[in-house]
Amino acid sequence: MATAEEEEDGGGGGGCCLRPFSCEQGLLSRPDGSAAFIQGDTSVLAGLYGPGEVKGSKELPDQAALEVLLRPKVGLPAVTPRLGRGGGAQREQLIRRTCEAVLLGALHPRTAVTLVLQVLSDIGSLLSCCLNAACLGLLDAGLPLASLFCGVTCALRPDGRLLLDPTARQEQEARAVLTFAIDSADGKVLAATAKGSCSAEELQQCLAAAQRAAATIFRFYRDSLRRKYSKW
Amino acid sequence: MKETPLSNCERRFLLRAVQERKRLDGRQCYDYRNVRISFGADYGCCIVELGKTRVLGQVSCELVPPKPNRATEGILFFNLELSPMAAPAFEPGRQSELLVKLNRLIERCLRNSKCIDTESLCVVAGEKVWQIRVDLHLLNHDGNIIDAASIAGIVALCHFRRPDVSVQGEEVTVYTPEERDPVPLSIHHMPVCVSFAFFQQGTYLLVDPSEREERVMDGLLVIAMNKHREICTIQSSGGIMLLKDQVLRCSKITAVKVAEITELIQKALENDQKVRKEGGKFGFAESIPNQKITAFKMERAAVDTKDVEEQAEEIITKADPPSEVFTKPILHTRGTAQIGEGIENAWGDLEESEREEAAEEEGETDATAFECQKMEMEDTSIMNETEKDEPIVLSDSEEEEVVILEPQDTPKKTRTQTNLKQENTSKKTFNKKRKKKRATH
Numbered sequence: 001m002a003t004a005e006e007e008e009d010g011g012g013g014g015g016c017c018l019r020p021f022s023c024e025q026g027l028l029s030r031p032d033g034s035a036a037f038i039q040g041d042t043s044v045l046a047g048l049y050g051p052g053e054v055k056g057s058k059e060l061p062d063q064a065a066l067e068v069l070l071r072p073k074v075g076l077p078a079v080t081p082r083l084g085r086g087g088g089a090q091r092e093q094l095i096r097r098t099c100e101a102v103l104l105g106a107l108h109p110r111t112a113v114t115l116v117l118q119v120l121s122d123i124g125s126l127l128s129c130c131l132n133a134a135c136l137g138l139l140d141a142g143l144p145l146a147s148l149f150c151g152v153t154c155a156l157r158p159d160g161r162l163l164l165d166p167t168a169r170q171e172q173e174a175r176a177v178l179t180f181a182i183d184s185a186d187g188k189v190l191a192a193t194a195k196g197s198c199s200a201e202e203l204q205q206c207l208a209a210a211q212r213a214a215a216t217i218f219r220f221y222r223d224s225l226r227r228k229y230s231k232w
Numbered sequence: 233m234k235e236t237p238l239s240n241c242e243r244r245f246l247l248r249a250v251q252e253r254k255r256l257d258g259r260q261c262y263d264y265r266n267v268r269i270s271f272g273a274d275y276g277c278c279i280v281e282l283g284k285t286r287v288l289g290q291v292s293c294e295l296v297p298p299k300p301n302r303a304t305e306g307i308l309f310f311n312l313e314l315s316p317m318a319a320p321a322f323e324p325g326r327q328s329e330l331l332v333k334l335n336r337l338i339e340r341c342l343r344n345s346k347c348i349d350t351e352s353l354c355v356v357a358g359e360k361v362w363q364i365r366v367d368l369h370l371l372n373h374d375g376n377i378i379d380a381a382s383i384a385g386i387v388a389l390c391h392f393r394r395p396d397v398s399v400q401g402e403e404v405t406v407y408t409p410e411e412r413d414p415v416p417l418s419i420h421h422m423p424v425c426v427s428f429a430f431f432q433q434g435t436y437l438l439v440d441p442s443e444r445e446e447r448v449m450d451g452l453l454v455i456a457m458n459k460h461r462e463i464c465t466i467q468s469s470g471g472i473m474l475l476k477d478q479v480l481r482c483s484k485i486t487a488v489k490v491a492e493i494t495e496l497i498q499k500a501l502e503n504d505q506k507v508r509k510e511g512g513k514f515g516f517a518e519s520i521p522n523q524k525i526t527a528f529k530m531e532r533a534a535v536d537t538k539d540v541e542e543q544a545e546e547i548i549t550k551a552d553p554p555s556e557v558f559t560k561p562i563l564h565t566r567g568t569a570q571i572g573e574g575i576e577n578a579w580g581d582l583e584e585s586e587r588e589e590a591a592e593e594e595g596e597t598d599a600t601a602f603e604c605q606k607m608e609m610e611d612t613s614i615m616n617e618t619e620k621d622e623p624i625v626l627s628d629s630e631e632e633e634v635v636i637l638e639p640q641d642t643p644k645k646t647r648t649q650t651n652l653k654q655e656n657t658s659k660k661t662f663n664k665k666r667k668k669k670r671a672t673h
Contacts, residue, residue, distance in 0.1 A: 016534070016535045017534050018532065018533045018534075018535060019532060020529065021529070021533070022517050022520055024526055029372055029374055030373055031317060031372075036516070036520070038516055041517070047317035049316075053234060071315055071317075071369065073288070074292045074365065074367050112233070118315060118317060118371060120516055121273050202544075207544075208540045212536060213535045216533050220528070223528060223530075227528050228525055228528075230525060
């Protein structure tokens with residue numbers, strides 16, 4: 001299956017593909033907002049509580065304190081080597097900073113917002129899937145946001161060709177894997193992280209491709225929300 | 233966040249409903265909630281939904297040395313986690329009393345019932361055995377965690393396939409899934425837990441209590457049983473006294489429920505296997521219902537990346553050229569090195585209006601600067617005697633002004649207030665040159 005996919009992705013001659021996307025919102029009854037996001041076979045479940053009561057030490061006087069927990073499927077969070085090739089805690093930080101950038105936390109000072117992301121399966125592009133799940137979770141909870149954001153992962157193959165939304169195998173073979181968080185207001189970059197080496201030109205190429213892909217993902221967000229509110 | 237407390241009104245209302253043999257979700261006393269099982273893309277991964285309670289199960293394996301007292305047995309490890317996603321009161325990484333109790337019960341239900349053949353997990357006696365790890369994550373807490381977790385545990389174990397191994401002499405080979413099909417675990421039977429909630433000292437009984445019912449119940453009885461009607465574990469908690477026939481009645485109900493659940497599990501496993509064999513689509517993406525308006529799917533989407541290269545090139549040409557790279561560190565004295573000269577301090581630069589005033593004062597400053605220079609000269613002459621070859625750096629403590637004196641050059645280069653202006657102009661011409669370069673680029 002993976003090889004067929006590979007050929008399909010790579011053979012397009014400059015044309016890149018995003019794997020099939022699906023999402024479900026509000027699937028958990030307890031959290032204030034929840035969403036499952038599935039990219040190909042990679043899936044992440046997000047559950048969000050807040051704005052709610054905050055513990056004394058975490059309280060911020062001017063805005064809501066956002067906490068992000070990324071839970072791996074096997075082993076303990078933040079220390080597991082499988083998820084944490086870049087460190088689970090580091091990914092948590094990246095997601096938190098990205099969410100903080102769009103969340104209008106000043107509207108809810110002295111409160112806590114807890115976002116829990118549970119990895120359901122990791123077959124490549126996990127971080128971008130986490131970001132997408134986080135955004136849909138925030139949307140489902142109805143928290144005020146300055147804009148939306150989405151995550152896009154690009155892989156650079158050894159021959160220099162660019163791949164969007166790579167599978168785990170493609171990520172392994174790739175020379176560099178770059179993940180961007182892009183906001184919906186004017187396609188600006190909220191976060192970027194890279195593994196492997198690439199030139200400045202390749203970085204710009206990946207970024208340009210990610211921005212194109214982001215447009216597709218935002219259309220997907222819009223369509224899924226339109227469907228959700230179609231009976232209101 | 234704290235758990236929302238249950239009000240007295242709510243408590244009384246729930247108890248009253250139980251007395252009238254009614255339940256809030258419309259079930260009868262002995263009704264079990266709907267069980268839904270979905271499988272992930274990898275082996276040994278499943279989500280079990282019991283009503284709104286949801287548990288994720290994942291089995292993984294690893295080759296480890298066995299325990300010294302059980303040299304020919306594989307190791308089973310269970311870990312149930314109450315994710316903070318499941319309820320606001322659950323804190324990450326805290327071993328609460330509830331968690332310890334649940335973990336112990338799961339172990340008794342799945343390990344101590346000997347449902348997994350641990351001897352078949354032995355690869356080399358006394359040296360290498362498989363350690364099977366079962367991770368269970370509670371995703372949503374709507375009561376009866378133990379039943380959902382026990383179902384998820386046994387389903388994940390049944391679904392799991394471990395890599396095939398072969399032993400030739402001393403050599404152990406582990407085959408990848410491509411080389412040899414992974415093998416399932418040998419499972420003797422499937423124990424499933426069923427919970428009963430008791431109210432008013434055991435007068436009323438409810439099967440599969442929901443979260444609200446759990447909060448007002450007096451006692452809980454959990455019976456783990458397999459489809460052969462063998463009791464694997466039984467536990468009563470909450471401190472109620474149960475009569476013999478109550479326990480017997482519960483075990484009869486358990487037998488019926490376990491038969492239903494086991495059948496469902498087997499059907500789900502068969503379905504998944506069939507789909508995998510036929511090469512159809514499987515994984516969580518397929519388990520999302522299509523009709524729900526909260527769910528949405530998108531097919532593989534092509535993204536046009538044809539002119540990405542041109543766009544990238546355009547951005548790079550437009551962008552400022554990278555600042556000059558100083559490959560050689562500047563060495564002022566032995567033992568110090570500096571990369572680049574840094575940027576000129578703009579505070580010293582005078583504005584147009586101030587420049588005239590400055591010109592008036594120049595006479596005075598010239599004189600003082602001259603004196604200053606003189607003193608420095610004296611200083612350096614002393615220094616010169618001691619170290620002839622070395623360049624010397626003197627720093628004025630009052631102003632952040634660095635004086636570099638290179639003893640070999642006869643007209644001494646000093647950077648003082650007086651020749652600062654000259655330097656400025658030379659810098660400006662340099663900048664102009666750079667700008668011109670950029671324009672031609």
